[in-house]
Amino acid sequence: MDISAFVLFWAAIFTSNILLTNFLGMCSYLSVSKEIESSFGLGVAVIFVLTATSALNWLVYHYILVPFDIVYLQFIVFIIVIAAFVQFLELLIERYAPALYYTLGIFLPLITVNCAILGVSLFMIIRSYNFIQSIAYGAGSGIGWLLAILMLAGIRRKLKEKMVPIGLHGAGISLIITGIMAMGFIGFSGIVQIQ
Amino acid sequence: MKLKDIFITSAFTENSVWRQILGICSALAVTNLMKNSLIMGLGVIFTLAFANLTISFIRNWTPRSVRMMVQTLVIASYVIIVDIFLKANMPEISKQLGPYVGLIITNCILMGRAEAFASQNKPLDSFIDGIGAGVGYTLVLLVISFIRELFGFGSIFGIQVMGDWWTPWSIMVMAPSAFFILAMLIWHINTRFYKAKV
Amino acid sequence: MKDSFLFPIVFMLIMVVIFVGILAVMYRLSEEKIAAYQQDVFQRQVLALMVGKIAEATNEDVSAILDAILESYELYVKAVNTEGLERQTFIAQVADSTVAYCFEIKGKGLWGSMKALVSTTTDFRTIVDFAIVEQMETPGLGARIEEDWFLAQFRDRLFVQSPDAEDITSSYEFIAETQVPEREDQLKRVTGATITSDSVVKMLRNEFNHIYRYMQDYRS
Numbered sequence: 001m002d003i004s005a006f007v008l009f010w011a012a013i014f015t016s017n018i019l020l021t022n023f024l025g026m027c028s029y030l031s032v033s034k035e036i037e038s039s040f041g042l043g044v045a046v047i048f049v050l051t052a053t054s055a056l057n058w059l060v061y062h063y064i065l066v067p068f069d070i071v072y073l074q075f076i077v078f079i080i081v082i083a084a085f086v087q088f089l090e091l092l093i094e095r096y097a098p099a100l101y102y103t104l105g106i107f108l109p110l111i112t113v114n115c116a117i118l119g120v121s122l123f124m125i126i127r128s129y130n131f132i133q134s135i136a137y138g139a140g141s142g143i144g145w146l147l148a149i150l151m152l153a154g155i156r157r158k159l160k161e162k163m164v165p166i167g168l169h170g171a172g173i174s175l176i177i178t179g180i181m182a183m184g185f186i187g188f189s190g191i192v193q194i195q
Numbered sequence: 196m197k198l199k200d201i202f203i204t205s206a207f208t209e210n211s212v213w214r215q216i217l218g219i220c221s222a223l224a225v226t227n228l229m230k231n232s233l234i235m236g237l238g239v240i241f242t243l244a245f246a247n248l249t250i251s252f253i254r255n256w257t258p259r260s261v262r263m264m265v266q267t268l269v270i271a272s273y274v275i276i277v278d279i280f281l282k283a284n285m286p287e288i289s290k291q292l293g294p295y296v297g298l299i300i301t302n303c304i305l306m307g308r309a310e311a312f313a314s315q316n317k318p319l320d321s322f323i324d325g326i327g328a329g330v331g332y333t334l335v336l337l338v339i340s341f342i343r344e345l346f347g348f349g350s351i352f353g354i355q356v357m358g359d360w361w362t363p364w365s366i367m368v369m370a371p372s373a374f375f376i377l378a379m380l381i382w383h384i385n386t387r388f389y390k391a392k393v
Numbered sequence: 394m395k396d397s398f399l400f401p402i403v404f405m406l407i408m409v410v411i412f413v414g415i416l417a418v419m420y421r422l423s424e425e426k427i428a429a430y431q432q433d434v435f436q437r438q439v440l441a442l443m444v445g446k447i448a449e450a451t452n453e454d455v456s457a458i459l460d461a462i463l464e465s466y467e468l469y470v471k472a473v474n475t476e477g478l479e480r481q482t483f484i485a486q487v488a489d490s491t492v493a494y495c496f497e498i499k500g501k502g503l504w505g506s507m508k509a510l511v512s513t514t515t516d517f518r519t520i521v522d523f524a525i526v527e528q529m530e531t532p533g534l535g536a537r538i539e540e541d542w543f544l545a546q547f548r549d550r551l552f553v554q555s556p557d558a559e560d561i562t563s564s565y566e567f568i569a570e571t572q573v574p575e576r577e578d579q580l581k582r583v584t585g586a587t588i589t590s591d592s593v594v595k596m597l598r599n600e601f602n603h604i605y606r607y608m609q610d611y612r613s
Contacts, residue, residue: 011503021370023223027303027548030216071411072279072420075297076271083267113221115301122297127529167385172378173218179374186369186585253408258401265408272412276419283423286430365584384466 005136008129012140014188018116019148020181025116029149030174032110039153040106043146047139049089049111050120053082054138057121058131078121083112116145152177199321205312205327212335213384218304218347223339223373229352231370232340234281234288235295236333240326242273242299247313247325249273254314266284266309267300276314304328339376343367423456435526436466440497442512442522443470443485443493450487470495478607480600485512493521496604500596503588505529507596511547518553535589543590546580552597553605561605564596567591 018024025046032042065071072076090108093101111117120141124134155177164173211217216226218239249255249269257265278296281289290298299305308328313321344350347367349357367373440462448467458465475482481497495512508527511520523544530536537543544582554563567582567590568574574581582590 015503023370023373024220024298026223027217027218070299070417072275073416075275075300076268076413079267079271079300080264082212083264089233108314113301113303113306115298118301119220123385129505145372165382165386168378171384172381175374175381179371182369182371182374183366186371256404258404261401261405264405268405268408268412272416275416279416279419279423283430286427286434325534369585 003130008111008133009136009140012137013144014185017144017148017182018119018141019145020178020185022119024119025031025114025145028110029145029178030151030171032107033149033153033156035175036150036153036157039109039149040146042110043142043149045107045111046114046116046145047142048085049108050117050145051139053117053137054120054124054134055131056081056085058124058129058134061125062069074122074125075118078118080113082117086112089108092113113127116141148178148181151181159191198320199302201320201323202327202330205308205324206331210331210335210379211328212332213381215307216299217307218302218332219377220298220302222287223370225292226340226373227240227343227347227368228291229340229344231288231291232336233333234285235292235299235338238274238277238281238330239302239304239332240295240329241297242270243308243329244322244325244377246270246273246305247308250309250313251316251318251321255368257314262314266306266314270305270309272302278298304332323369335377335380339373339381342376343372347372397580430582433462436470437462438510438524439495439525440466440470441482442510442524443483446493446512446514446521447485447487448493450490450611452562475611478604478611480604480611491515494608496600497526498596498604500592500599502528502530502592503535503586507592509593511597511600513604517601517608518551519557520547520552520597522551523547525593527612530586530589535583535586537583537586538589538593540583543581543583545595547564547597552601556605560598562601 012018016022019026019029028042033039060077060081061071065074065077087110090101093108108168121139124137129137152174156174159173159177168176205211209215212219227233227324246266250266253265276295277299278289281292281296308325312324316324325383340350344352344367345356349355349361349363363373410440437459441459444455444458444465447453447465450596451458453534458469469485469487471484471486473482473484479497483495483497484491492514493514494517495510496564498509498511500507500509506527506529507525509523509525511524513519514520514521525539528536528538530538553561555561563578565578565580566576567587568579570584572581580590580594
């Protein structure tokens with residue numbers, strides 16, 4: 001399988017945005033997008049964790065799960081790797097970069113239950129990417145997620161002063177905006193033709 | 196609380212999807228066909244019910260410090276059981292659902308019910324609560340997939356209901372439609388049943 | 394006891410052992426069933442791709458051959474050892490004469506690798522039938538290459554048009570899904586999945602170039 005990692009990176013950001021076409025990572029996307037600053041913080045954390053865990057899970061899958069023939073345990077193992085990595089990262093940041101911890105730290109526990117993280121790990125195994133491709137796909141998905149949440153947060157800030165039917169407040173209107181964004185992203189379908 | 200009340204509360208009045216906006220990730224991706232939605236929903240009901248039962252059963256022995264990890268472990272185990280079952284007995288559906296079965300693990304509803312209900316209530320109550328939450332979730336999936344499949348493919352549960360004159364709407368097959376339909380559903384439910392003033 | 398330092402760790406360990414134990418037993422019990430099913434699906438596909446030619450040669454009914462899948466497969470289909478081709482090859486034989494070939498081919502789509510089965514006539518120039526075995530494309534969009542109207546376009550198509558040229562296959566023009574092809578070299582593409590549709594044709598052309606040349610040497 002030889003799709004270049006570069007193409008995959010762009011495709012993961014635009015044509016198959018993890019959130020807008022695969023619906024992954026919706027929970028924190030809807031709840032955090034009220035403010036631009038926190039959206040950005042969470043987005044950066046997601047990029048970092050996604051890139052690192054897709055690399056880690058790739059190694060774990062190919063050097064532990066496959067040789068020992070326990071592939072069927074992959075869900076448990078992946079989620080434990082992700083949880084452990086996030087926990088470890090939290091300790092590390094708290095210890096060595098307290099300033100960063102105050103801005104980013106609060107988002108880290110949210111990440112373990114972000115389906116996008118586990119989703120990317122599962123997708124890369126199913127699509128049998130190699131190590132470099134997995135990292136590119138992980139990083140691209142993270143950036144795509146950041147892009148989506150930033151756009152939503154920006155739009156929601158503008159909407160604060162607008163009249164929105166009460167029944168649509170919060171999640172309802174966010175979903176509609178997301179739907180329109182998803183339609184816009186379909187327009188990107190053609191750009192990664194350089195295979 | 197009576198078992199019936201527990202069921203109604205978690206399935207309808209405090210439904211995870213439209214009241215708490217949880218579990219949307221895996222809710223939308225499989226909704227372009229009703230059959231997939233139903234199987235996904237059944238998987239979630241099974242996992243929710245038994246994970247709740249197990250977590251509630253061991254709640255008095257579970258140390259606080261590893262509570263989250265134990266919950267994740269229990270949930271993940273039941274999801275793997277569902278996955279193995281589908282692979283062995285319904286391989287076609289297993290192939291179509293692909294990685295989304297695994298994503299039941301990160302479905303926030305599971306952790307939410309385990310934390311909010313099962314870790315404080317009796318096993319039987321928790322079991323019913325799990326079934327209730329799962330049924331409520333499945334209901335949402337079925338409504339969305341009914342609309343998407345009807346307009347996108349002209350069929351219901353794979354049975355063609357629209358004639359040849361029907362031109363399928365491609366947009367219904369694609370992602371954006373799911374967002375719109377869910378938003379409309381939430382809007383409708385909020386104004387109709389929770390008396391949100393317009 | 395609950396407050397001691399060791400208890401959480403011991404508790405966690407016990408839980409892990411119990412659950413992994415249950416899962417291991419469950420998995421080993423269904424392992425055979427899963428493998429058997431996968432093989433069954435594959436054989437069914439191989440037979441289905443060549444059944445037209447078999448029916449022609451034996452004057453039997455297509456559905457009758459397909460219904461008795463196990464016997465028919467045993468009777469007509471044979472795996473051939475094509476060393477160096479690196480693609481699984483099957484032939485359909487009726488009364489010791491070969492009526493069709495079937496190759497497992499590989500290519501890449503937008504999202505990952507694709508696997509397909511293609512059956513050809515005995516001169517390797519015409520596609521008899523074509524099926525996608527494995528693909529990773531977007532559900533509802535690219536994944537629709539598995540639909541019959543798309544695959545049917547390749548059925549009975551003379552694919553190797555100029556056996557002596559550098560590229561033995563010819564290029565195709567894509568038209569919208571709703572249009573009706575006017576010329577032989579027009580193919581309908583899946584709406585919203587231009588790259589995936591293109592990948593399928595690319596895969597077929599690459600593989601035919603490879604297989605056709607190999608089989609010429611193989612037979613002589």
